[in-house]
Amino acid sequence: MLNKKRSTRAGLCDTIFRKSKQYMESVVLLLVPLFLTSQKIEKTEINAETWRRTVFLWRDETESTYSANNLRIEEDDYRLLVQNIEGFIGFRVDENFIPVFIDGAVNDITGYSIEDFLSRRIKWLGIVIAEDRALIFENIEKTLSNPTVSTEFEYRIRSRDGEIKWVRQVIQKIPAGYGKPGEIQGFVRDITRHKLAEISLEIIKDAHIKEINHRIKNNLQVISSLLSLEAEKFTDPEVLEAFRESQNRIASMSLIHQELYTEETDTIDFSDYLRKLTAGLFGSYRVGKDEISLKLDLEQVYIETNTAVALGIIVNELVSNALKYAFPAGKEGKICISLSRVKKYEKQYENSGNPRTVPDCLNENDLPFILTVEDDGQGIPEWVDFRNTDSLGLQLVNIFVEQIEGSIELIRDSGTKFNIHFSRLKNGKLG
Numbered sequence: 006m007l008n009k010k011r012s013t014r015a016g017l018c019d020t021i022f023r024k025s026k027q028y029m030e031s032v033v034l035l036l037v038p039l040f041l042t043s044q045k046i047e048k049t050e051i052n053a054e055t056w057r058r059t060v061f062l063w064r065d066e067t068e069s070t071y072s073a074n075n076l077r078i079e080e081d082d083y084r085l086l087v088q089n090i091e092g093f094i095g096f097r098v099d100e101n102f103i104p105v106f107i108d109g110a111v112n113d114i115t116g117y118s119i120e121d122f123l124s125r126r127i128k129w130l131g132i133v134i135a136e137d138r139a140l141i142f143e144n145i146e147k148t149l150s151n152p153t154v155s156t157e158f159e160y161r162i163r164s165r166d167g168e169i170k171w172v173r174q175v176i177q178k179i180p181a182g183y184g185k186p187g188e189i190q191g192f193v194r195d196i197t198r199h200k201l202a203e204i205s206l207e208i209i210k211d212a213h214i215k216e217i218n219h220r221i222k223n224n225l226q227v228i229s230s231l232l233s234l235e236a237e238k239f240t241d242p243e244v245l246e247a248f249r250e251s252q253n254r255i256a257s258m259s260l261i262h263q264e265l266y267t268e269e270t271d272t273i274d275f276s277d278y279l280r281k282l283t284a285g286l287f288g289s290y291r292v293g294k295d296e297i298s299l300k301l302d303l304e305q306v307y308i309e310t311n312t313a314v315a316l317g318i319i320v321n322e323l324v325s326n327a328l329k330y331a332f333p334a335g336k337e338g339k340i341c342i343s344l345s346r347v348k349k350y351e352k353q354y355e356n357s358g359n360p361r362t363v364p365d366c367l368n369e370n371d372l373p374f375i376l377t378v379e380d381d382g383q384g385i386p387e388w389v390d391f392r393n394t395d396s397l398g399l400q401l402v403n404i405f406v407e408q409i410e411g412s413i414e415l416i417r418d419s420g421t422k423f424n425i426h427f428s429r430l431k432n433g434k435l436g
Contacts, residue, residue, distance in 0.1 A: 331382025
């Protein structure tokens, strides 16, 4: 005997009372948070959470003689659900991924009929864009390995008329007792309009950011030009040096925004940036390669704007200090700059026989990158505390190392060597 109690409030459920001589059982059928009016299901937003409510029956046993086989999803109810939600396809496949059930807006979304898929004249994977198929297999593996969790992902399909559409799919393995072993049940939702709007907004955002970078670069160049005009009024070497240092700092920031504007991205190839920055510094100080050589050993690393600006100023200050003070009276020498991941850095020391490694407090997950600036000049005297000095350049170095939540160490072996450990920052967070 079955008694049904219908609810018309969102988020409530149908309660089916089954009675027999052996036991009485209450089965709660959690469809989705919908308004049910005269058997018609109104439109609603379906996501992974509401889908979990659609797929399963919540049971309240009152007798130990309960049989799981009695708790199967009513296919007619399920068909009613998927047929009345716009842009929605419900499906079930067996352990060989052969469809045993598919209904809903199949023709509207794909251009093919339900029979095309059930007869396997058309295979679902065949309409998925080739580049997105690996994503399908990856999420199926997740679903099979963890049957208690639903998997949600987005990909593209090509409809019968050639149109590319975006869909969101949620799948979950049906537990034992709710269907045949190995069956997977899920839904596909057409999200093309939403995705196209999202892409349009992203294009507008990128164009806006590009324009901002262009304006910042131009404004910094104007400031640098004004400093050049102002410097012409002075002859004092110390004053002129102060102007040059300020212009070099501005140039280090302007170069970053030039790279961002050119590449049309929010990250820059920092190794390429360092090559351009150091070339500009050597040109600014009119240093010839026969006097002071420059060696660059740079791993390709992409860094977002805030971190790149900070590291750019750090390198600007350390290289400028080396060019000004490490090689007095025309002494020849060498400046070396390296950029790599921590593991590569440790291996270099291991191969050289030097026991020095990254400080114990650091590991690859904390600060996975190391930037080194060194020279073989006369070195910084032992009595100078680089963390507490009157030098504006070294003050800026410490300020920006702290800003990117990095660490810095000074090694006074055969010259001067600074190691800066850092992590890429994304939107102000370590990443």
